[in-house]
Amino acid sequence: MKSLPYFCRGEVIRGFGRGSKELGIPTANFPDSVVDNLPADISTGIYYGWACVGNGDVFKMVMSIGWNPYYKNTKKSMETHVIHTFKEDFYGEILSVVMVGYIRPERSFSSLEALIAAISNDIEEAKVKLELPEHLKLREDNFFTSAASLSSALPPTTAATSQTIMNGH
Secondary structure (H helix, E strand, O other), X not given: OOOOOEEEXXXXXXXXXXXXXXXXXXXXXXXXXXXXXXXOOOOOXXXXXXXXXXXXXXXXXXXXXXOOOOOOOOOOEEEEEEOOOOOOOOOOOEEEEEEEEEEEOXXXXXXXXXXXXXXXXXXXXXXXXXXXXXXXHHHHOHHHHHHHHHHHHOOHHHHHHHHHOOOOO
């Protein structure tokens, strides 16, 4: 995929509410404006990379892009699982991510348990791959520090708008 690494950011919106409740794996969802701007060569599937909420620390992440076949969604989504335990939800915060690699295509599963096992395997694979030097360096990318400077330099509504449309690399 020529477009990797791919940098994007946007406001965290409410999703289907299944990540935490059904799967025990909370996800942060991007609005349609971010999903609709993905390059054509970023296919549906599971990706890994780095994520930062607001002006916080940068953590490892896995992301599902697609229609979640197990749930038979009719709308394409980008759901990010930040590999970190947060004390509270962060709806409305700006999530900045860099997708650095592809794990697997999306697929349906015969059971909820099989889906959870696959996601757990994806998380473990992401943790290992993100330790590679070529991926570790992206954790320190200026993209993550630019989120902090943007939001502190602009009024909140302007910062959120600027960051929402700042897709690509």
